[in-house]
Amino acid sequence: MSARVIVTTSGKGGVGKTTSTANIAAALAKFGKKVVAVDADVGLRNLDVIMGLENRVVYNFIDVIEKTCTLKQALVKDKRVPGLYLLPAAQTRTKDAVNPEQMVALCEELKPDFDFVLLDCPAGIEGGFKNAAAGADEALVVTTPEIPAVRDADRIIGMLESMGKSPIRLIINRLRPNMVQDGDMLAKDDILDVLSIDLIGVVPEDESVIRATNNGEPMTMTLDSPAAHAYLNIAERLLGREVPLMDLESYATRGLLTKLKQFFTGGKRRR
Amino acid sequence: MNILNNPLRKLRRPGAQIKPERTYYGLKFIVPETLTEDELLKQLAGIPPNVYKLPEGEGVSFDFGGRECSRRLILHMINSIVWEKGIKILAWLSVNPESIKLFAAAGLSVTEPEQESESPHTPEPEQVMTESVAERRHIAGLKVVYTSMRSGQSIEADGDVLVWGHLNPGAEIKAGGSILVAGRLLGVVQAGAYGREDVFVWAGSFETPQVRLANKLCYADQKSTTCWRKGVLITLEESTPVIREYKFLSGDKK
Structure with missing residues (x-):
């Protein structure tokens, strides 16, 4: 077994890198793959919270690098999905605690035991990004349909290209079909026109993301929302399967109809 | 504008x-x-x-x-x-x-430095392209970039620059001569960066809020110019930037 090492990055903060990493990792594990999600955001770790594993973190990958513990000791196994692991970051250290060579060595150590190594990259283009990207072969660039996010994604793509990462694929996150229809939000094609890389998935804006984040349960574990389906589709595409893009307009329409129905029937929103 | x-x-x-x-x-x-x-x-x-x-x-x-x-x-x-x-x-x-x-x-030189050869001087272009994977060619003083330039990438050249692609937002070109962007011009260009005024900027699709020619700075947006998202030629005429949409007559008569 030799894992595919994929970095999830964006440049801009708050676009959904960590959420994407957690959900794609969980989805890949659901498809029977052995996956480790590595939180490369040293000092600002969040992946453990989103995956609901924060209470089980004892060691982190800085401990592994500094040989305070073994890799096996630092890995946190998710008991809900077979084959899903987390390698947390240190919260009490800074990004200077690791260098690109150490990150490459860590990924090499993980490769034989997994099918996928997903690296959750910190925001920015400095050391944290360079460390995370150093160990990866492929990249997923996450952007939201906003001009600053797209510009930062473009910057990151340029840097990834110069580092020789391939393929570099795009996730458009938090798209609101209604706003796109009204001309108030960048459309998928507008973004692709600027970024000129392959699109691997479009994730619609979905309030269930907030619930899932706060509950510490990746959405792809329950498949109860449009965003969960979108992430599952992305995981399938990563596995090389041909999955058509979701019809987001129907989701937008369904959302409106559901709201109308709830208004007239007084029905409660499904949790 | x-x-x-x-x-x-x-x-x-x-x-x-x-x-x-x-x-x-x-x-x-x-x-x-x-x-x-x-x-x-x-x-x-x-x-x-x-x-x-x-x-x-x-x-x-x-x-x-x-x-x-x-x-x-x-x-x-x-x-x-x-x-x-x-x-x-x-x-x-x-x-x-x-x-x-x-x-x-005072021992100061009172004559201009001699040119090194008798052939017309073609100074080695100063090429700075950070974090770029763009394929580049140098054709007789003209620098050609055969890919789009992404945010954060920049080129500095003594002569002219041709980008055979888009210039994305956040990308920059500074040229001593003229600049031609075949695709969408979304980034910042400065033609005639060392003071030349006989330069131009040509864009396949004009979508940038700022263009610099010699020591002039032009601001533009969708409202202020009818040339927005159209092919344009920007020149300096009597030190004033002039922007022209290119509309060519085919010669066909109805």
Whole structure:
């Protein structure tokens, strides 16, 4: 077994890198793959919270690098999905605690035991990004349909290209079909026109993301929302399967109809 | 389109202003004879430091014309301009015999540097392209980039630049000559960066909020120009930026 090492990055903060990493990792594990999600955001770790594993973190990958513990000791196994692991970051250290060579060595150590190594990259283009990207072969660039996010994604793509990462694929996150229809939000094609890389998935804006984040349960574990389906589709595409893009307009329409129905029937929103 | 001058504008106003001119060895500052020595020193001190940032091996010259330069002026220039700003002065030019004599007595070069060969000088372009994987070609003084340029990527060239792709937001080109972007012009371009005004910017689709030609700065947006998202040619005419949409007649008659 030799894992595919994929970095999830964006440049801009708050676009959904960590959420994407957690959900794609969980989805890949659901498809029977052995996956480790590595939180490369040293000092600002969040992946453990989103995956609901924060209470089980004892060691982190800085401990592994500094040989305070073994890799096996630092890995946190998710008991809900077979084959899903987390390698947390240190919260009490800074990004200077690791260098690109150490990150490459860590990924090499993980490769034989997994099918996928997903690296959750910190925001920015400095050391944290360079460390995370150093160990990866492929990249997923996450952007939201906003001009600053797209510009930062473009910057990151340029840097990834110069580092020789391939393929570099795009996730458009938090798209609101209604706003796109009204001309108030960048459309998928507008973004692709600027970024000129392959699109691997479009994730619609979905309030269930907030619930899932706060509950510490990746959405792809329950498949109860449009965003969960979108992430599952992305995981399938990563596995090389041909999955058509979701019809987001129907989701937008369904959302409106559901709201109308709830208004007239007084029905409660499904949790 | 609104037109604003950049910080160099005071060098270019008609009248008694120092004028930089691009040469094969760097920059030549033409000093008007009508300026008093104090005004001259004040203007020199006010030139932004980035104007003097020249490629390695290049320098500047000062052309004083028929002015009779005093020892005080030379001493002030060496003290506050040369030593203070670290400028490499290759020549002190003048047609005034007294000035020439004074320069020579101080051991200063009074002639312009010779060209290294008899063939037309084609300076090695200063090529700075950070974090870029863009394929580049150098065709007789013209730098060609065969891919789109992404945010954060930049090119600096002495001559002309052709981008056979888009110039994305956040990407920059600074050229001593003209700039042609075949695709969408979304980033920042500066043509005639060293003072040349006989330059142009050509864009397949004009979508940038700012264009710089020589020392002129032009702002544009969708509301202020009818050329937005159209192919354009931007030139300087009597030091004023002029933007033209290209509409070619095919010659067909209805």
